[in-house]
Every structure is written in structure tokens, then in C-alpha cells.
Amino acid sequence: MSIGAGVALFVIGAILVWGVNVEVEWVNLDMIGYILMGAGVLVFLLGLVLMMRHRQTETVTHTSVDPAAGQSTTRRSTSISGDEVV
Incomplete structure (x- = not known):
């Protein structure tokens, strides 16, 4: 999930930097785009x-x-990260 979120943030930032040509007085959209990227x-x-x-x-x-x-008995158990599966 974090890989997809990283890609989404990068794409949104790239759109703000290179795709939006709007000048807003109170915020610099290019800087926000670079921060998001x-x-x-x-x-x-x-x-x-x-x-x-x-x-x-x-x-x-x-x-x-x-x-x-008189028979042999075999017991197998596998543990992954502390969770035991028998």
C-alpha cells in the first residue's frame, strides 16, 4: 500500500509542477509539487x-x-514471525 501511495504522491506532485499553469498569490504550486514528489x-x-x-x-x-x-510418529510445525502453524 505504501508503494502505491508513494507513486500517487509523486504523480500528483508532477502534475502540479508541470501540468498546472495557474498562478495563485497565496501559495506556490510548483513548490508544493516538488514537496509532494x-x-x-x-x-x-x-x-x-x-x-x-x-x-x-x-x-x-x-x-x-x-x-x-511401536510405530514412529512424526510431528512437523512451522512458525512464521511468531505465529505457529501446525
Whole structure:
């Protein structure tokens, strides 16, 4: 979501800088466009960094022999970022 928001901010800023030719006395639309473009780049890069973080995955396999039946029993569990899936 942050990657899309970064792209949207950049596009809106580019439209303000190069697509709008309106002079407003109380605000500089070019400066707001450049600020939005800079914020869009930062949000985009932050989204990429957060997406590229490595998730910690742990897989455990436990094999034991059932004493009553004499059969081996295997239990597998996988944990991703603290959430256990059995």
C-alpha cells in the first residue's frame, strides 16, 4: 500500500509542477509539487525497504516412537514471525 501511495504522491506532485499553469498569490504550486514528489519518493523507498525485510521462518520436525503401538510418529510445525502453524 505504501508503494502505491508513494507513486500517487509523486504523480500528483508532477502534475502540479508541470501540468498546472495557474498562478495563485497565496501559495506556490510548483513548490508544493516538488514537496509532494519528494515525499512520494521517500514513501516509495520506505515501502520497498519494509517489503524486502526478511521474515523469520522456523521449521521443527520431531520424530518419536509410540510405546504402545511401536510405530514412529512424526510431528512437523512451522512458525512464521511468531505465529505457529501446525
